Amino acid sequence: MFMKNLFMKLFFVLLLFVNIACAADPLPSWNETAPKKAIIAFVEDVTKPSSPDFVPLEERIATFDNDGTLWAEQPVYFQYFFVFQRVKALASQHPEWKNQEPFASVLKGDLNTALSGGDHALMTMFMATQSKMTTDEFEKSVKGWIATARHPQTKRLYTEMVYQPMLELLVYLRANGFKTYIVSGGSVEFMRPWSERAYGIPPEQVIGTSNKKKFEFRNGLPVLVETAEFNFVDDREGKPVGIESYIGRRPIASFGNSDGDLQMMQWTAAGSRARFCLFVHHTDAQREWVYDRQSAIGRFDKALDEALAKGWTIVDMKNDWKMIYPNDK
């Protein structure tokens, strides 16, 4: 009898928690529009054991682009601001940069010319400033920057420019047994030092562009040293390749905002059983930025066409999100 009573009591306590959990709105910063309803319908569909679309816990993989999907990306990817600061900090050790683009323009403060070389030139600059540092040293330089640097327009810390609705979505998915990953064109070495604190995503669940590292001894101690050679470019076709390489399972849900995420969505959508693909559309001139088909940063053109054609979920930031950043009123 003791055990039976105990189990009955335990059962009711559990029921109480379940009721509380169900009653609370898991996505309070989302308006009651189509995207929120689609997210909740999908999650309930794949997690209810009685559902024909039920997905076992270990296969609940969700992949998120970072720039423009989890945090803002205007006027340029935030990693660029970090690189500019690194170029300035290291300029005295590299007198040759004064006559070498895109370094010369960065040092003169002419960011438009520096940016005209496109993503690849900027990633090369990123690697040049990283090269020969140990992984530990580089991590420290990122941590120092992210804790203090502020966005030129909003004057906020960059980690204060993460999207509150997406933070809620990450928590909601994890509460439903999903493993959440970042799959970004940005550098893995730049994201990992702060991804756990900002998003609750641990370093081992961050997939990104990376450079080759060398194992060697310095002062008798083993270190890993960054080189100026690309290891892997995690963008466009690279995203499904990176997912297969790092996870070895196909995601059942993917979240992005630009043409760079299209192949990840195609790969996700082509799996068997229930799938969910969502694009964030930047439509809010007042609270954030407005851009899509013509933008150099975060162009959303081919992917927008395909999302419309396939009926994938598109978030209209202006109308679907109650708030943008965590500190907004």
Next chain:
Amino acid sequence: MFMKNLFMKLFFVLLLFVNIACAADPLPSWNETAPKKAIIAFVEDVTKPSSPDFVPLEERIATFDNDGTLWAEQPVYFQYFFVFQRVKALASQHPEWKNQEPFASVLKGDLNTALSGGDHALMTMFMATQSKMTTDEFEKSVKGWIATARHPQTKRLYTEMVYQPMLELLVYLRANGFKTYIVSGGSVEFMRPWSERAYGIPPEQVIGTSNKKKFEFRNGLPVLVETAEFNFVDDREGKPVGIESYIGRRPIASFGNSDGDLQMMQWTAAGSRARFCLFVHHTDAQREWVYDRQSAIGRFDKALDEALAKGWTIVDMKNDWKMIYPNDK
């Protein structure tokens, strides 16, 4: 009062479970010799909240070599038997293999000559048989083989040649909050299809040698296609590089058996706070194999010297393990 009574009852039920957990031997196949004592002392040291060496849950990363550490590796790495079978199965599509080494020797059944090209030649053969297959197709070929192929000497399935003491160790570490990873020179594409069932290690925690993959469309569907080009070689200096690339955290415990694991151990040991490094030494001629400094497969020479010099734990299979394989009496 209801709540107070309930919590008291809950408390005693929990206490009961804790007692049961503590009373049971977590490593029953290990003799009461030094390695078992060292493992348990380390785990208790890093998991007790009051310990000065306490390690938070998210940093409890343990990395395991596979061949010779989690399963046997004689007379050759088991992956080779898979490759030989693949070469025979695909020979009719590759008439050129009749005159091309190491394929020609494999087809003639002359495995000694086939093996004389060393690891790299064999990995190249592995990739040649894998090339142009989709990841899904290749996974099926591995699953079919591992379910039926038997070891030429023991006549067991290869997954029956995993080491029972190491299975217990994996379970014990996970029960203490460790995340367990494979870090192997073998191919990630070969290990992932069966690692979860054999070891409880999911695909996303398997790090290994891999080849480049291409995203493309076949019959209108996106696929990932294997190429014959190395992406990453996860051996020797490659092991710490692979760990940093995939996990982004330094392990606090590593387990290996050969010179190929030395750099992983050095990297693990050089971290701050408590560390644990263990080598399996193959010393049991009757129940398994005896080999170390002179062996072509799983050579244990420089790493043995360094393990002795640094006081790392060395398992003497013959004396420290009560049983080798799960089906042993």
